[in-house]
Amino acid sequence: MTAISLLISLLIPFLTGYLLVSLFWPEKEPLILILLKSFLAVGAGFGVCSSLFFVWSLVFNPSNKGFILLEITLLTSLTVVYLYQWRRRSGLKPAVKKVSKLRISWVLTAGFWLCFFSAAGIFVLLTLNNPHGSWDTWAIWNMRARFIFRGGGYWKETFSPLITWSHPDYPLLLPGVISQTWRWIGAEVRIVPVLIAGLFTLAVGGLLVSSLSLLRSKAQGVLAGIVLLGTPFFVRHGASQYADVPLAFFILATFVLLFFQSRAVKKRGLLLVLAGLMAGFSAWTKNEGLLFLVSFVIAFWAVVLAGRGPKFFLKQFFSLMLGVLPILIIIIYFRAKVVPSIETVLPQDTQTVYEKLLDFSRYLQVLKAFGRQVLNFGDGIVGIVPLLGGYFFLSGAKIDVKDKISLVISLITLGLILSGLFIFYVITPEDLHWLLSTSLDRLLLQLWPSALFIYFMIVSPIKR
Amino acid sequence: MKKGEKVGIALLVLFALLSNFQLLYKASKFDFQFINIDEYENRFENLKKALPSRGVVGYMTDREPVEISQDVIALAAYYLIQYSLTPLIVVNSLEHNLIIGNFFETEVNGKILEDKGLILVKDFDNGVMLIKRQNK
Numbered sequence: 185m186t187a188i189s190l191l192i193s194l195l196i197p198f199l200t201g202y203l204l205v206s207l208f209w210p211e212k213e214p215l216i217l218i219l220l221k222s223f224l225a226v227g228a229g230f231g232v233c234s235s236l237f238f239v240w241s242l243v244f245n246p247s248n249k250g251f252i253l254l255e256i257t258l259l260t261s262l263t264v265v266y267l268y269q270w271r272r273r274s275g276l277k278p279a280v281k282k283v284s285k286l287r288i289s290w291v292l293t294a295g296f297w298l299c300f301f302s303a304a305g306i307f308v309l310l311t312l313n314n315p316h317g318s319w320d321t322w323a324i325w326n327m328r329a330r331f332i333f334r335g336g337g338y339w340k341e342t343f344s345p346l347i348t349w350s351h352p353d354y355p356l357l358l359p360g361v362i363s364q365t366w367r368w369i370g371a372e373v374r375i376v377p378v379l380i381a382g383l384f385t386l387a388v389g390g391l392l393v394s395s396l397s398l399l400r401s402k403a404q405g406v407l408a409g410i411v412l413l414g415t416p417f418f419v420r421h422g423a424s425q426y427a428d429v430p431l432a433f434f435i436l437a438t439f440v441l442l443f444f445q446s447r448a449v450k451k452r453g454l455l456l457v458l459a460g461l462m463a464g465f466s467a468w469t470k471n472e473g474l475l476f477l478v479s480f481v482i483a484f485w486a487v488v489l490a491g492r493g494p495k496f497f498l499k500q501f502f503s504l505m506l507g508v509l510p511i512l513i514i515i516i517y518f519r520a521k522v523v524p525s526i527e528t529v530l531p532q533d534t535q536t537v538y539e540k541l542l543d544f545s546r547y548l549q550v551l552k553a554f555g556r557q558v559l560n561f562g563d564g565i566v567g568i569v570p571l572l573g574g575y576f577f578l579s580g581a582k583i584d585v586k587d588k589i590s591l592v593i594s595l596i597t598l599g600l601i602l603s604g605l606f607i608f609y610v611i612t613p614e615d616l617h618w619l620l621s622t623s624l625d626r627l628l629l630q631l632w633p634s635a636l637f638i639y640f641m642i643v644s645p646i647k648r
Numbered sequence: 649m650k651k652g653e654k655v656g657i658a659l660l661v662l663f664a665l666l667s668n669f670q671l672l673y674k675a676s677k678f679d680f681q682f683i684n685i686d687e688y689e690n691r692f693e694n695l696k697k698a699l700p701s702r703g704v705v706g707y708m709t710d711r712e713p714v715e716i717s718q719d720v721i722a723l724a725a726y727y728l729i730q731y732s733l734t735p736l737i738v739v740n741s742l743e744h745n746l747i748i749g750n751f752f753e754t755e756v757n758g759k760i761l762e763d764k765g766l767i768l769v770k771d772f773d774n775g776v777m778l779i780k781r782q783n784k
Contacts (some may be wrong), residue, residue, distance in 0.1 A: 414665060
């Protein structure tokens, strides 16, 4: 019975996500596009259900079983609209017609599946090592999920200033999804956070491979998949049940949708609505997602306005914000009303911040840490970044003219995020050495799948 | 495809696989486990029955949960109590009527409690105690 409830509880958000994605992206072929939409559906479904669950909990409480009815109603409504749309079948036609028919070499095929199964093995073994996840999982994410599930009408006590060490200001996408799934099952089943972590990890890999297969070539997609799944730090963090991999998913999904929008024949901006939604969900996953959201909107604003003029910009920006706004309103309400006065960052006065900004040694310390992390990133037998640098040197670059604007937006976004993180470290009130050594690798991990996506959108595609 | 490109692809595949196999081997030795949380949570099963289902309780230990860099085990022990007893709020303080004692040494000198104006309510035998403040 629990297994069936578990299956249904995960299937409902997935189907909701798939139908939602399909409403904005009605194309039904080729097969790999269906796969891509399925991977997008994982995050979209969890994001929508988690946001709705938060609003429901505010109005009623998390224990109220009416939420299940709401989810079923939403799914039914989306199905009706989807079926209606199926008959009309008018919609976007992104440039995914020319899927490469070239067979990919056996080295890539074998390499990919070996990487996939070894990554799956690592995930399972690490989960058996630590079924409750790692430190932040039980100190923050799953503790908050337990609180929401067990707390009933008193669930808001999880944001108590008495336990500021648990970061009550952290957004609720992940705890919301977990506690809502438990509500479906009616019990605190331990495998739920593990499955959610597994689905997000799989979806990041799947999204990277399928999007590059469509936008570049199958071989390019598969090679990117090998590099991502062959990054032990990524798989390890997937298994840790932290929120970094879900955040990485939403950042990647935003970029992927941006590129598909630029390839779309009809520029109606529907995929931008989805991109905006994904960017919004990133900010509902972790506070760093807010930095991404702001950076992305600024980059989009600057590049599209400068490159395509104000009329085109306004249309596109409207679509983007249509996706962002519902989630942004939820986040603003959460920050303003639910966790209004909680200080989880050590206070410091303006004078101290100013002194730190003028302290050159802090810049040097942060710069060195960034350099070390980039060179050794991934926990592999060698640093993967220098290796990718070498591959770029051998293969060269080839950029599709249709991708130029998306590429510039993506690169500026990443640049703004990295600059934001850099300044954050320079002025942090925490011990700088400790903070750099415990967080920088995870912050870079959040950007890693997107960095790989952008890299393989630039590097010359593999012909055969 | 250029020869150099082929070499590049082969190297990327090789390093990805070797990196994964290395972690797979380490994970198979099960030395990633920081603490057995199931066992740890079981320690508090009887204590849970004696506690209110919600509210705020204090926390006392023989290893203070201070900075993570100073005593990672003590800090984990405290955070894990919160994880286990949620939705009860466990505060690292003696300024509450009910206090959870979580001791690494199972034999606790009663004088320690007395000196702090505390009374033992129940000893659960495994380093876990329920303590309350003496009424003044």
